[in-house]
Amino acid sequence: MELLWFAVFTVLLTGYFALEGFDLGVGLLLPLLGRTRADRDRMVAAIAPYVLANEVWLVAVGGTLAGVYPLLDGRVLSALYPLVVAMLLSWVLRDAGLWFRRRAGGTVWRGFWDAAIAFGSLGLSAGWGMALYAAATGFQAPAVHPLGLLLGVVVTLLFAFHGWTFLAWRTPGVFGAARSGRALLVSGAAAALPALGVLVAAMPYLLEHTAPLATLNVLSLMVLPVAPILVGAQVWVWRTFRPGKDAVLLPSFF
Structure with missing residues (x-):
């Protein structure tokens, strides 16, 4: 059962x-590729159908961490409290930018929220790299560490590359390139590689700190039957909004 839940948490x-x-990557690229308002609208519209579905995975990660690794959950919050707060603020800033950028049409208003999307995406991307480094050291390293910052840069660059590949797949030729679904899978695997590496290295530690078997059995009855719904919803989103299904990408987040 411990191995099953480790596999679930890893997935x-x-x-x-x-x-x-790729959502965060597109946000990172907003100041670079979004040279005009129409370009920025198109970039945001490209990720619009996916954002909420993708964020559900983070909620599932948090719930699994709290339920399967309760002692580790408390340790993460105490050891990385400033970083966790900064990441939460970045998350709120990025999402606020997505929802508020089109509430008014002024140049200053739109520019402010576009910058919020970019800075929020940067904070989350770099924060994840720093959090992964702290996890790899058993949370012995400080929240801000030179190697953690370096890993934050790596994760940020991987997300930016993934976002660029997504745009080239979702809007082929619009931003100067066209990529296949296979290329998007490769960039997605590259973006997930740092997390996978840390989890594989931390596997013995995680298995030692797993919740009791009785707790895991209850979680299995409550959570695992819902997993097909999560997967099915994700498949529906990708099939519905794949390239070619909509001739015109309309601005979103009204």
């Missing part, structure tokens, strides 16, 4: 990196 965390990674 959820790496799935979040592979899916939410």
